[in-house]
Amino acid sequence: MRLPHAPARWLQPLPGLIAALFALLFAGFLLVTRGETETLRTAQLEQDMLWQKQAIEQQAEANREALLALAATLPGQDYTAPAFQARVLTLIQTNPEIIGLALHSGGPRARWTAPQARHTQPFDGKTGWGELQTIDGQPIVTYTTETPDHGNFVVATIALDVLLQHQVPWWLGQRYQVSLLGPDGRVLASKYQRQYDPGDKAYTVRLDKPPLALTLVARPYGTPRTLLADLLPWLLFILAGAMLASTWALRRHIRKREAIEVRLRSETALRLAMENSLVTGLRATDLEGRVLHVNRAYTEMTGFSSEALIGLRPPLPYWPPEEIERCQAASDAILAGRLDPNGFSVRFMKKSGERFDVRLYASKLIDGDGRHIGWMNAMYDITELRRERKALQASHERFVTVLNGLDAAVAVSDTETGELLMSNLQFDRAFGLPDWRGRCCIVPFVKRRTEPPVDAEWYDPFSKRWYQIKSRQSVWVDGSAVWLEIATDITALKTAAERERRQNETLQQTARLISMGEMASSLAHELNQPLGAIASYASGCRNILGSPDPNLKQLAQALDKMAEQAKRAGQIIRGIREFVQRRAPSRKRCEIGTLLDTVLDLLGHEIVRRDADVSLQQSPDLPSLYADPVMLEQVIFNLIKNALEAMDTTPPARRALAISLGRDGDYLRVTIADRGPGLSPEQLEQLFKPFFTTKDTGMGMGLNICRSIIEHHQGRMWVEANPGGGSRFIFTVPFSEEPDAIEP
Numbered sequence: 001m002r003l004p005h006a007p008a009r010w011l012q013p014l015p016g017l018i019a020a021l022f023a024l025l026f027a028g029f030l031l032v033t034r035g036e037t038e039t040l041r042t043a044q045l046e047q048d049m050l051w052q053k054q055a056i057e058q059q060a061e062a063n064r065e066a067l068l069a070l071a072a073t074l075p076g077q078d079y080t081a082p083a084f085q086a087r088v089l090t091l092i093q094t095n096p097e098i099i100g101l102a103l104h105s106g107g108p109r110a111r112w113t114a115p116q117a118r119h120t121q122p123f124d125g126k127t128g129w130g131e132l133q134t135i136d137g138q139p140i141v142t143y144t145t146e147t148p149d150h151g152n153f154v155v156a157t158i159a160l161d162v163l164l165q166h167q168v169p170w171w172l173g174q175r176y177q178v179s180l181l182g183p184d185g186r187v188l189a190s191k192y193q194r195q196y197d198p199g200d201k202a203y204t205v206r207l208d209k210p211p212l213a214l215t216l217v218a219r220p221y222g223t224p225r226t227l228l229a230d231l232l233p234w235l236l237f238i239l240a241g242a243m244l245a246s247t248w249a250l251r252r253h254i255r256k257r258e259a260i261e262v263r264l265r266s267e268t269a270l271r272l273a274m275e276n277s278l279v280t281g282l283r284a285t286d287l288e289g290r291v292l293h294v295n296r297a298y299t300e301m302t303g304f305s306s307e308a309l310i311g312l313r314p315p316l317p318y319w320p321p322e323e324i325e326r327c328q329a330a331s332d333a334i335l336a337g338r339l340d341p342n343g344f345s346v347r348f349m350k351k352s353g354e355r356f357d358v359r360l361y362a363s364k365l366i367d368g369d370g371r372h373i374g375w376m377n378a379m380y381d382i383t384e385l386r387r388e389r390k391a392l393q394a395s396h397e398r399f400v401t402v403l404n405g406l407d408a409a410v411a412v413s414d415t416e417t418g419e420l421l422m423s424n425l426q427f428d429r430a431f432g433l434p435d436w437r438g439r440c441c442i443v444p445f446v447k448r449r450t451e452p453p454v455d456a457e458w459y460d461p462f463s464k465r466w467y468q469i470k471s472r473q474s475v476w477v478d479g480s481a482v483w484l485e486i487a488t489d490i491t492a493l494k495t496a497a498e499r500e501r502r503q504n505e506t507l508q509q510t511a512r513l514i515s516m517g518e519m520a521s522s523l524a525h526e527l528n529q530p531l532g533a534i535a536s537y538a539s540g541c542r543n544i545l546g547s548p549d550p551n552l553k554q555l556a557q558a559l560d561k562m563a564e565q566a567k568r569a570g571q572i573i574r575g576i577r578e579f580v581q582r583r584a585p586s587r588k589r590c591e592i593g594t595l596l597d598t599v600l601d602l603l604g605h606e607i608v609r610r611d612a613d614v615s616l617q618q619s620p621d622l623p624s625l626y627a628d629p630v631m632l633e634q635v636i637f638n639l640i641k642n643a644l645e646a647m648d649t650t651p652p653a654r655r656a657l658a659i660s661l662g663r664d665g666d667y668l669r670v671t672i673a674d675r676g677p678g679l680s681p682e683q684l685e686q687l688f689k690p691f692f693t694t695k696d697t698g699m700g701m702g703l704n705i706c707r708s709i710i711e712h713h714q715g716r717m718w719v720e721a722n723p724g725g726g727s728r729f730i731f732t733v734p735f736s737e738e739p740d741a742i743e744p
Contacts, residue, residue, distance in 0.1 A: 018243075020240075020244055022240050022243075041220065042203075045175075045176070045203045045218060045220055046203060048172055048175065048176070048218070049176075049203050049205045049216060049218050050205065052167070052168060052172060052178065052205075052216060052218070053205050053207060053208075053216055055167050056163065056164075056167050056207065056216065057207055057208065057209045059095075059097075059163065059167050060163075060209060061209065062095075063095055063097070063098065063143070063156070063158060064143060066091050066095065067091075067143055067145050067154055067156050068145050069087075070084075070087050070088065070091060070154060071145045071146065071147045071148070071152075071154045072147075072148055073087060074103075074147050074148075074152060074154070079103050079111070079112045079152075088101060088114050089114075092114060096162055096166060097158050097159050097160075097162040097163035097166060098156050098157070098158055099118045099119045099140070099157050099158070099159045099162065100113075100114075100118065100119040100120040100121060100155075100156065100157030101113070101114040101120075101154070101155075101156050101157070102114070102120045102121075102123075102154075102155045103152055103153070103154060103155075104123040104152065104153045104155055105151065105152055105153075106123075106125075106153070107123070108122045108123055108124075109122070110122075110123070110155070111152070119135065119140070119157050119159075120155075120157060121133070121140070121142045121155065121157050123144065123153060123155050126144060127144045127145060127146055127153070128143070128144065129141060129142070129143055130142035130143070130144065132182055132183070132188075134188075138159055138161060139159070139160040139161060139180075139182070139188040139189060140157055140158065140159050140160065141157075141158050141160060142155055142156065142157050142158070143155075143156050143158060144156075160180055160188050160189050160214075161180075161188070161189030163189075164178065164180050164189045164190070164191055165189075165191055168191045173191050173192070174221075175220060175221060176198075176218040176219060176220050176221065177190060177191070177192035177198040177218065177219045177221065178190065178191045178192070178216065178217070178218050179191075179216075179217045179218075179219075180214055180215070180216060180217075181214065181215040181216075181217055182214065182215075183213050183214075185215075188214070198219035198220070198221055201219065201220065202217055202218065202219045203217070203218045203219075203220075204216070204217050205217075205218075275295045275296075276295055276296040276297075278295065278297050279297055279381075280297060280378050280379065280380055281294070281295065281297045281298035281301045281302075281358075281378070281379035281380075281381075282294065282295040282297070282298060282376070282377070282378055282379075283295075283298055283309075283376075283377040283379065284365055284374060284375070284376055284377075285365075285374050285375050285377065286373065286374040287335070287372075287373070287374055287375075288313065288335070289313050289314050289331060289334075289335050289375075290311060290312070290313050291309050291310050291311060291312050291313075291316075292310065292374060293306075293310065294306050294309050294310065298379060301348070301350070301356070301358070301379065301381060302318040302348065302350060302351065303318075303350040303351030303352055304317060304318060304351055314327075314328065314331045315327070315328065317351075318348045318349050318350065318351070319348065319349065320347060320348070320349040320355060323346065323347045323348075323349075326346050326347070327346050327348075330344040330346050330360060334360075334362040334375055334377070335375070339362050339363070343359040343360055343361040343380075344359070344360040344361075344362075345357070345358075345359050345360075345382075346358060346360060348379075356381055356383045357381070357382050357383045357386055358379050358380060358381055358382060359379075359380045359382050360377060360378070360379050360380075361377070361378045361379075361380075362375050362376065362377050362378075363375070363376050363378075364376070400424075403424040403425075404424050404425035404426070406424060406426060407426060407488070407489065408426060408486050408487065408488040408489075409423075409424065409426045409427035409430045409431070409467075409486070409487040409488075409489075410422075410423065410424045410426070410427055410484075410485070410486050410487075411423040411424075411427050411442060411484075411485050411487075412474075412476070412482050412483070412484055412485075413441070413442050413482060413483050413485070414476075414480065414481075414482055414483075415473065415480070415481040415482055415483055416481075417441065418441040418442060418443075419439060419440070419441050420439075420440050420441060420442050421476065421482060427487070430463070430487070430489070444471070444483070444485075445458045445467070445469045445471070445485065445487060446458055446469050446471065448471055448473075448483060450472075450473050453470065453471065453472035454469060454470065454471035454472065455468075455469070455470050456468075456469050457469065457490070458487070465489055465491040466489070466490050466491045466493075466494045467487040467488060467489055467490060468487070468488040468490045469485065469486070469487055470485070470486045470488075471483060471484070471485045471486075472484055504705065504708055531569060534562050534566060534569075538562065540558050541555055541558050541559065541562075544558070586628055587626055587627055587628050588626070588627075588628075588629065589624050589625070589626055590624065590625050590626075590627060590629040590632075591622075591624055591625070592622060592625060592632075592661055592668060592670070593618065593622075593661070594629075595629055595632050595633050595636060596616075596636060596659065596661070598633055599633055599636045599637045599640060600614070600640075602637065603637065603640055603641060603644070606641070606644055607644065607657075610644050610647070610648070610655065611652045611655060612644055612647060612655045612656070612657050613655060613656045613657065614657045614659065615656065615657070615658050615659065616659045616660075616661070617658070617659070617660045617661070617662075618660075618661040618662075619661060619662045619663055622661065622663060622668065622735075623735040624735070625668060625733060625735060627713050627733060628709075628713075631709045631712075631713075632709070632713075632733070634705075634706075634709065635706045635709050635710060635731065636670070636672075638702045638703070638705075638706050639672045639706065639729045640657065640659075640672060642702065642703075642729075643657055643672055643673075643674035643676070643727075643729070644657065644674075646674050646676030646677070646726070646727070647674055647675055647676045647726075649676075649677060650675050650676055650677075654675050654725075655675060656674075656675050657672070657673070657674055658671070658672075658673040658674075659671070659672055659673075660673075663735075664732055666734055666735055667715070667732040667733065667734050667735065668732060668733050668734075668735060669730065669731075669732050670730065670731055670732070670733075671728055671729070671730045672728070672729045672730075673722045673726060673727070673728040673729075674722065674726045674727060675722070675724070675725050675726040676725075676726045676727060677725075677726075678721060678722070678725060678726055678727055679719065679721075679727055684719060687703060687719060688703050688704055688707050688717075689704065706731075710731045710732075710733060713733045713734070714733070714734055715731055715732045715733035715734065716731065716732050717729070717730070717731035717732075718730055718731075
């Protein structure tokens with residue numbers, strides 16, 4: 001299978017190789033030609049310069065010989081002879097480089113100067129060639145010869161620049177820039193064409209004959225070439241490059257085309273695989289409704305093969321007889337271009353006769369030239385979707401039924417706008433929202449916050465009812481942030497709580513009265529002491545007054561003692577009245593030590609009667625409390641009284657009552673420990689329940705009331721076993737370290 005393609009692979013790079021070979025050969029030809037041309041130019045330059053050297057040397061020698069001949073013809077001292085003047089004129093005219101001619105008799109000043117001379121140098125007394133000089137920027141040299149009579153000297157001034165200009169022919173000046181250099185290498189004169197630029201290469205030749213060991217230098221000009229001659233090599237190079245580039249581009253295009261064909265085949269296979277993997281049925285028809293193509297999902301939905309469907313026109317075999325009109329109407333609408341963006345809901349029939357619901361969408365089928373050649377249909381099986389929608393509708397109805405059956409009012413509102421999005425029937429009834437309300441906004445019951453969720457109570461002044469408000473932020477079905485609020489009517493609970501509070505107050509008062517009844521004998525003993533002292537002091541006052549000379553100082557002291565005992569009796573009665581009277585709770589600043597002293601004074605007789613050893617341990621500098629002092633006195637009173645009664649069966653030597661007042665962070669910690677028989681685990685579980693008691697004559701309300709009082713003060717009460725026997729009752733209440741604390 002690969003042999004037919006082998007020549008094609010070799011033929012593809014062949015034009016490129018030929019073009020590359022041509023370019024290489026042509027470049028070699030140009031290099032060789034250029035080298036030969038350069039060699040010829042160099043040889044021509046050497047030949048021209050040798051000729052020019054010879055020409056200059058011959059002219060210098062001719063000038064010298066002409067001057068010698070002129071000096072030989074001078075007849076004695078007669079320099080005015082016509083023959084001599086004619087020779088001078090001829091010499092200067094035929095040799096323009098001779099710019100000065102003078103006759104000297106041995107002195108520096110000339111005896112005679114040729115009228116045609118432009119410049120004359122003084123005589124230095126030497127014959128032959130003189131020193132090189134530059135006068136007014138013009139390089140000159142003198143030649144001096146002596147006349148035959150040895151009486152005169154002919155001095156000629158020769159301009160080297162004029163010599164160079166006249167001795168370099170025009171054709172040589174067109175080729176080279178010719179310069180004459182002095183012995184020091186300085187340029188004395190040059191002949192060049194201003195429109196040409198000399199090259200960097202120079203040829204130097206030294207003049208063998210005088211004057212003054214001069215050097216001749218020639219720099220060839222760039223050879224002027226025609227535009228065609230310059231462009232022709234480049235055009236050939238460009239042509240070769242274009243051939244190479246076109247061959248490379250053609251090869252690249254062929255490779256790209258092959259790659260595109262491979263990708264096209266892969267993409268076609270991928271598209272076919274994607275089309276066949278879709279669960280959506282695809283069908284292509286022409287403008288008349290004739291089926292052109294169906295995918296695998298379409299055939300699986302209908303049960304007909306693609307060969308059976310391609311080429312058919314409506315009516316199609318999967319249209320149920322009972323739905324033929326609806327199917328035909330949908331087909332006519334599509335062919336007429338009346339496309340519904342929501343699709344057409346129709347029912348089709350499988351080859352087995354099973355019916356299924358579909359939604360049919362249609363769009364124009366456009367070919368690669370942009371022409372409308374048919375219609376593309378997408379078919380979705382919505383049978384299961386309809387079943388799920390019905391189930392979802394039923395579930396929603398059940399949810400609404402359950403939501404409307406709640407006693408709590410439920411509402412959902414938008415976080416940003418406050419618009420009411422949903423509410424149940426209880427919410428509408430509780431807050432008077434009509435069914436026809438439309439879109440509306442609700443005002444939050446309480447101040448909202450995200451963390452922690454709101455859990456507060458709210459009183460409705462219109463309906464005069466209390467509600468428990470639970471509010472938290474949530475996410476709605478469209479992803480927006482909403483507030484979910486649940487308002488539960490707790491008016492009945494509030495009423496019951498108030499009733500329970502009044503009952504607790506009654507029970508507390510009853511418990512105090514019972515406690516005072518139980519302590520009647522102790523109170524009578526406490527009152528007997530001040531009353532007996534008053535009676536004794538009254539009898540003593542009578543005796544003092546009955547004496548002939550009463551001692552008034554003793555009488556005053558007795559009266560003061562009577563007043564103190566009366567005041568003590570009044571304090572005992574006032575404390576009992578405050579303890580037992582019924583009143584509302586009233587908090588104020590108080591000291592725990594003072595409260596404990598009051599209770600110990602009330603129970604002092606009981607402590608002595610029961611022979612109990614009371615010890616007190618108190619931390620220094622305890623802050624004040626902000627509490628109801630009478631309630632705390634009742635708690636301490638009940639706990640100490642219970643501790644004394646618990647030690648009835650304890651031997652007197654072990655009856656120890658330990659009271660500890662300490663600080664536990666921001667709380668006061670009070671511990672009352674006894675050495676009684678202790679409590680069993682079953683008793684510990686039910687100890688604070690109403691009507692539970694371990695005494696034969698108790699009501700079972702004391703500890704329950706004590707715990708309620710402590711919890712009312714934001715504290716805590718518990719009981720635990722006392723190491724060594726007995727029990728320890730502990731309660732904590734917060735300190736009030738704020739100077740302006742108020743009643744909550």
